[in-house]
Amino acid sequence: MKKILVISLLSFLFGCQNYKSDAQSNNDSIQTKNSISQVLKENGHLTINERIELYKELKDKKPKAYNFENKDEITMYGYALLWKNNPKEALEVFKLIVEQFPDWHNAYDSLGEAYFNLGEMDLALENYEKSLAMNPDNFNAEDMIERIRFPDRKPITPAEKFVKVYPVEDYKADLDELANKLLEVHPNALKFISKEDFWKTVDEKKLSINQNTTYAEFSWHCREIISNINCSHTSSNFTMDWDPLPIPLLFPLDVRWINDRLYVIDACTNAEKVSIKDEITKINGLPVKDIVA
Incomplete structure (x- = not known):
């Protein structure tokens, strides 16, 4: 059975795992190469197909001049289009990313999201399933697959979830899984804290759990564990805190x-x-x- 919290937390912890594997290439790209995403932004007057062709032309003629290795940056370019309500353009960017990085699970996750936004559920499901097969820890893909397969199932809202109380043992099991996953995926989890102190914090948080602990309170216990590794790339899904709050309190x-x-x-x-x-x-x-x- 899936743990109650880890699904919604851990999908935000893998940035540093990707960062570890891509750190050298991405850092080199950022420091010594021009931004290919910036070139695409500056040529926003072109059609999306023309921008894709520009990307390929520059990669063919000037492969070392731009940071083509930086898959995170080009992915964010695609999401910027998606968030600006341009899902068709985002789709073409995500197709390009799959073409350029065929072994990267996140490329298929993003492509699935674009198809989902366009209402093409069969293609969305296909890409989410491929992403999950490549990375079984991709809880976002897992959740989206469930959402596509069971469209009539009403998900619990953030406001409802934050006041919900779960079993104490489930909370504690989630804290253990969260801590172990942090140590597993983060390249420098113990750079600023000893292993002993890290687990001491986990044990203290577990002692704070009782039969009245709400999901909202539990999420803050998780944040303290995450904050102990002192990494700006690693966080929980803070937006879930914002959704239930009145605007004046944000x-x-x-x-x-x-x-x-x-x-x-x-x-x-x-x-x-x-x-x-x-x-x-x-x-x-x-x-x-x-x-x-």
């Missing part, structure tokens, strides 16, 4: 507390109002130091 920025000061590290949708490195001194009229203290 904090519209990504921030970091440094030397007793709060700084913006990502303006998110507020780039016209604040910039990265801006210091936040008050929140809703209250001094930040009073809130954090």
Whole structure:
């Protein structure tokens, strides 16, 4: 039986596993080569087929001039199109990624998502199944396969899930699986914490679980375990926290507390109002130091 939380958490932990295998090529690409995705963005006036041909032409004529090895960047270019409600264009980009990286499970996952958004469920299912076969830990593909096969099954909403209480032993089993998976997939999980202290935190979180623990409370226990490895690439699905919250309670920025000061590290949708490195001194009229203290 699938664990109750690991399915929704672990799909966000594999960035560093991919990062480990691709780190050298991606870092070299970023540091010494031009961005092929930026070229495609700058040529947005071209049709998507013309942009794909431009990609192939540049790769054929100038293979070392652009970061063709950086599959994450070209994938994000595809998702940018998808998120801008251009699923047909995103589909062509994801087809290109499958062509360029045929052994990468995430390429088929992305292609499946594009087909899903276009309502082509048979092709979506085919690609999600291929992605899952290549990587049995791809819980997103597993969930999407279930969603496609059982379209009338009503999924639990984030708000409903966050107040739901699960069995104590299931929570504890999930914490163990989360911890073990972190150590398995992350290349530097114990760089900033000893193995003993890491497992000490896990045991402390398990002791905090009781018969009244909600999924929302449990997710925060998981975050503390994840935060102990001090990796900005590794996180849980924070959007599940946001969905049930009233808009006035949402904090519209990504921030970091440094030397007793709060700084913006990502303006998110507020780039016209604040910039990265801006210091936040008050929140809703209250001094930040009073809130954090």
